[in-house]
Amino acid sequence: MKEAFFPGAVYAVGGASPRVMMAPPKYIQGAGVLDHICHYLSLLDRQRFGILASSRGHRAEGGRVAESIQQSGGTSISAVFEGECSVAQVDKHSADLVDARIDCLIAVGGGKCVDAGKCIAYRVGVPVVIVPTLASNDAPCSALSVMYSDAGVMDGAEFFPDNPVLVVVDTSVVAAASARYLVAGMGDAMATWYEARVCAANPHARTVLGARPTLAAGVLGELCADILYRHGEQARQDVSSGVVSSALDDVVEANTLLSGIGFESGGLAGAHGYAQGFTNLRQVEANFLHGEMVAMGVVAQLMMEGDDAEARRVAAFFARVGLPVTLEQIGVARNKDKELEVVAAGAMGFLGFENLPFPVTQEKVTSGLLAGDALGQTVIAELGDDAYRALQA
Numbered sequence: 001m002k003e004a005f006f007p008g009a010v011y012a013v014g015g016a017s018p019r020v021m022m023a024p025p026k027y028i029q030g031a032g033v034l035d036h037i038c039h040y041l042s043l044l045d046r047q048r049f050g051i052l053a054s055s056r057g058h059r060a061e062g063g064r065v066a067e068s069i070q071q072s073g074g075t076s077i078s079a080v081f082e083g084e085c086s087v088a089q090v091d092k093h094s095a096d097l098v099d100a101r102i103d104c105l106i107a108v109g110g111g112k113c114v115d116a117g118k119c120i121a122y123r124v125g126v127p128v129v130i131v132p133t134l135a136s137n138d139a140p141c142s143a144l145s146v147m148y149s150d151a152g153v154m155d156g157a158e159f160f161p162d163n164p165v166l167v168v169v170d171t172s173v174v175a176a177a178s179a180r181y182l183v184a185g186m187g188d189a190m191a192t193w194y195e196a197r198v199c200a201a202n203p204h205a206r207t208v209l210g211a212r213p214t215l216a217a218g219v220l221g222e223l224c225a226d227i228l229y230r231h232g233e234q235a236r237q238d239v240s241s242g243v244v245s246s247a248l249d250d251v252v253e254a255n256t257l258l259s260g261i262g263f264e265s266g267g268l269a270g271a272h273g274y275a276q277g278f279t280n281l282r283q284v285e286a287n288f289l290h291g292e293m294v295a296m297g298v299v300a301q302l303m304m305e306g307d308d309a310e311a312r313r314v315a316a317f318f319a320r321v322g323l324p325v326t327l328e329q330i331g332v333a334r335n336k337d338k339e340l341e342v343v344a345a346g347a348m349g350f351l352g353f354e355n356l357p358f359p360v361t362q363e364k365v366t367s368g369l370l371a372g373d374a375l376g377q378t379v380i381a382e383l384g385d386d387a388y389r390a391l392q393a
């Protein structure tokens with residue numbers, strides 16, 4: 001098994017702080033691309049593919065990938081993902097797939113399956129191909145995995161020297177999933193710009209690679225936010241009707257490619273710290289998606305920064321697409337001081353807060369949440385409770 005990889009030990013060695021840009025070498029997105037995946041895989045010159053997917057995934061998209069490989073004369077071995085990207089699950093699959101002598105791993109599924117695939121491929125020593133079945137997060141393109149305990153609490157990250165060698169996104173598959181996933185992806189993707197701009201403006205800020213952000217990643221992050229503001233609502237409607245439209249295609253690219261490159265080489269800040277804090281509450285972790293927690297974090301971070309105008313703009317957008325903007329909507333009873341304390345204490349452990357241009361205390365983290373909640377309530381009142389509830393239906 002390979003040693004753990006620490007990007008800071010490469011890029012930030014000797015006090016250097018170069019700008020570093022990372023991205024997958026190939027990204028392919030379109031309706032129906034899954035049926036042609038053997039052609040894209042032929043570029044990798046591999047023969048024995050492991051396919052990691054949930055049992056449902058193997059019966060659906062994973063099965064289509066296996067069929068395409070078989071038609072081109074390749075071999076595939078199935079591995080069943082059991083729901084959590086934890087060290088125990090990853091190690092178990094890695095041992096099995098080393099024995100199966102695969103020379104490439106394809107992870108087919110949502111964020112946690114994708115992240116587990118990256119960990120397993122690194123341990124086995126083979127390249128990883130990512131086939132996201134949802135556009136609910138920005139995991140597919142990056143060279144890191146968010147780790148969870150077996151109980152589902154966010155528990156740090158693992159890093160890899162290389163990004164996935166190929167990312168294939170079938171927009172028909174994404175369009176067939178519940179709108180909630182695409183919407184959650186918009187929350188995760190919207191954070192990209194607001195976190196990257198903090199890092200770009202603060203000369204002491206570092207990306208997850210321990211490096212300085214690149215201008216390129218900043219521009220992609222800003223474009224990502226722009227696409228969401230312009231096409232997010234339309235894309236939400238289109239995915240609700242299962243239609244692959246240009247708005248949906250644009251938002252899928254924003255959620256997956258722009259956000260993925262944008263966060264990895266542009267830097268994180270407070271929004272993801274809040275998301276980490278929320279995973280410490282069982283009722284939130286069990287019932288809400290990563291991007292929904294990040295959305296709450298975006299508004300809270302902007303309130304912490306004192307950028308009320310931008311906080312209002314983003315909160316209004318989140319409400320219009322049906323993302324949670326109040327503590328109640330994300331399952332936290334506002335008067336339960338204890339719950340807020342758990343979230344804030346959990347958030348404090350996240351390094352991204354250090355990228356903000358002022359010292360971050362637990363009190364500041366809590367007041368950001370409360371101020372975001374108050375703004376969220378105003379925004380929902382303006383939109384109308386009924387209109388918001390209709391989005392949840």
Ligand SMILES: [Zn+2]
Pocket residue numbers: 137138188272290294
């Ligand atoms: Zn995220």
